[in-house]
Amino acid sequence: MGTALIQSPREAAEIIRAGGVVAFPTETVFGLGVDATNDQAVRKLFQAKGRPSDNPLIVHIADAGRWSDAAATLTPTAEVLLSAFAPGPLTVLLPKRAEVSDLVTAGLGTVGIRAPNHPIAAEILRLAGRPVAAPSANRSGRPSGTRWRSVLEDLDGRIDAVFQQDGPSLGVESTVVDCTGPVATVLRAGAVTIEQIRRVLPDAREVNEDADRHADTDVRSPGTLHPHYQPRATVRLVDRPSALASQEGARVAYCGLLPIEDQPSVVLSEVFNSLDDYAAGFYEFLREADRQQATVVFVQRAPDKGIGHALLDRQQRAAGER
Structure with missing residues (x-):
């Protein structure tokens, strides 16, 4: 059975609420969304992407005020960053709320959350009414999809639906910032630059500047542990x-x-x-x-x-x- 092409945010939200898998546009790349509280749906997502289970997923929320849908607490550094850059291409790493599937976070006690700055994505998330785990919509290791036809190349027949609309995209995924400690640490470079982050948090650092880098850094941040973005050539x-x-x-x-x-x-x-x-x-x-x-x-x-x-x-x- 092939993947459906849809153009209704309500239909996309209903598929997610029913435990399905939907690709939808964001301001960065297409995301592959499932209910982050549904273990079975998360398993379907990992299977569709061929994604290793030790690679955590980012959880998307309708707006920054819904942080408690996925996170247990909001730290001061995360509050500053969300106030400055949300909605937008920024993911903050926080302690996980118990309701979020452990499969989403690869068994870790932290979760990355972001509020996308895209009208379709925001409407789907609002109508879904729950946190949505949404990695990039592509087969694991392949270049991320920035157009719906590219998503179909990788995932036709493997997911329930693709939102059939392209639009301007930044083409680079969100910046992932660990906000669990006293100093914000960028774990993955992204569309929000370190220069922009330091304007609001002057002591923010990148992980490669951190002499006390933890061995599990790549595990904590989505999109850094395994091979990514590689064409066949x-x-x-x-x-x-x-x-x-x-x-x-x-x-x-x-x-x-x-x-x-x-x-x-x-x-x-x-x-x-x-x-x-x-x-x-x-x-x-x-x-x-x-x-x-x-x-x-x-x-x-x-x-x-x-x-x-x-x-x-x-x-x-x-x-x-x-």
Whole structure:
């Protein structure tokens, strides 16, 4: 049985309430939503994605005021961040509410929550009336889906429905910030930059700055433990387009901020006008490279600043460098 295409937030919410799995758009990437309090529904989600069970999920709420739907307490650092960035592409890690399935959090006592800044997502969550676990809508390890047709490529017949509407997306997932301690610690770079976070929490730090980094950091943060964002083609990072090596017999794809000269082996090339456009289009470019049967994808490294910091992280993971 194929996956239904829907355009009604109410229908999406009803599927979630009934224990089903629905892909819906957010301002970052498409999310794959299930009732976070329903063990059986969460199992269906993990099975559909082929996601390892030790990889926790982010829980989505209709608005920041509903934090208690998923979290047991709201810490001072989380309150500051939610006031500044919610709704938006920010996930705060807090002590878990007992009603949230332990499968969602991989058995941990903490849960990541966020309120998406997208009218369709917010309406689905409001109508569902419960916390919704929603990782990116793709097969585990593949590039995240930013268009509904890309979601279907991975998940047709594996989930109940896909919301049939595209729209502007940031193209990079939410920033995950551990707010369980006295100092906010960024566990996963995302669409909210560390510079923005430090404007409201000057002592915030990134996990790689933390000399006392815990061994379980990758486990605590969704999207960091296992291989992610990888197309079928081999991904190679380059600093400049001129660094492209000759690839005899290969089908080459290239993306970046600078153009390359036409080469006979290049089957796909995309030059982005800005760093924001680069972040927004990166995942879909990787998917198009697979559609064009590219065997090698050259990716110009994003500058390590602003949203480029998160994009560079995704590029490194796509190339297997993280």
